[in-house]
Amino acid sequence: MSNPLNDLINDIIARIEAGVPPWRQAWKASADPKAPLRATGEPFSGSNAWLLAFAGALRGYRSPYWFTFRQALSINAPVAKGEKGSPAILYKTRVVGDPADGADVGPADDTGDPRILRYLKTYSVFNAEQLTDCPQQYLNVVEPDPAARAAARNAVLDAIPARVEFGRGTPCYVPALDLIRLPLPEAFDTPDDFLATKAHEQLHWSGAAHRLDRTFGKRFGDEAYAFEELVAEIGAAALGLRIGLAPQLLDSHAAYLGHWAKILRHRPSALLEASGHAQRAVDYLLAFSAQAAVAALAA
Structure with a gap:
């Protein structure tokens, strides 16, 4: 089965083989790194933290805020025409045979426990600087002392x-x-x-x-x-x-x-x-x- 992160993984492998891992390359000529934030102000965690920080540093974004397409619309700041999103990762779980799917839950093994299916998908997010008429609260980032x-x-x-x-x-x-x-x-x-x-x-x-x-x-x-x-x-x-x-x-x-x-x-x-x-x-x-x-x- 195709991995939804194939393109991203291949890009990362290419950068590693070139001699500089991507989680380091972005800050070679960049300013103070900042943890990427969701539209709510909550920090991204796990892989998304360094993936989006990496993407933001490479593209020169000063704002740490990232939005989905719908989140941008919700603040009346649609994504600017021609802007390309950055991939973020969403982890999901599903009980095999979940009644919510219209099926009976049944044990998947000898333990009698239902089988949990874990999978991931990618979705696109856009930096605040890629939005049209983005509110200044997401753009006026105060640099720390x-x-x-x-x-x-x-x-x-x-x-x-x-x-x-x-x-x-x-x-x-x-x-x-x-x-x-x-x-x-x-x-x-x-x-x-x-x-x-x-x-x-x-x-x-x-x-x-x-x-x-x-x-x-x-x-x-x-x-x-x-x-x-x-x-x-x-x-x-x-x-x-x-x-x-x-x-x-x-x-x-x-x-x-x-x-x-x-x-x-x-x-x-x-x-x-x-x-x-x-x-x-x-x-x-x-x-x-x-x-x-x-x-x-x-x-």
Whole structure:
């Protein structure tokens, strides 16, 4: 059966094979990344977060707001003639034999439980800047104060209780010791390079057996570690969107580009699977700073 994301997956594979993953390429010459927002102001999550942020950055949109065709009409700001939408992903479930479909629900296996069919479809969304006479509330985006944004980045990453050992030459997470090893901050070209590397290793840290227990060996065999790197890459990009931290391409991870392209060609759905794991990791890591903020208010 044809995957509705075939065109998108093929484009992503081509970009990876060209040497720069799309979740990094968009911000090479772009401003502070922003998490894409629905028409209601609610942030997109999962794959849609980095897919739409990527699309917006490549096209130079400053507004983080995205609308469906009908949502644009509902605010009297129809999509401008000739504008092309960006793909977003909708996950749906259906009980096989659902009475709503005019059929009896029946057990699908020996457990006696009805079978749940999960599938996805794509739909088009348009940035606020693609609309005609869009209300200014969706266009007048206030840029955050750089000092405040930098403090927020540090607060989020510092709240993650990972054990970090500084002074090592190669950044890495060591599962056997459950610690992150990082060069000293001054060894990096910029503060953002240091923070992006730290975030990447914290994504790995989240996958430990006593945390989110990410294990891919049985499914991906020799590609297991490359897949974990893909999860950490997408996760660090998604986390960066939440805190305004542009992804950085780490030289030590360039070797995985061929593995990622191979995995996606063999199993296109792996991209969405990796995005799902990445989103769970981001939610897990952000919970620490949320807890710290609640504790500070209660003090």
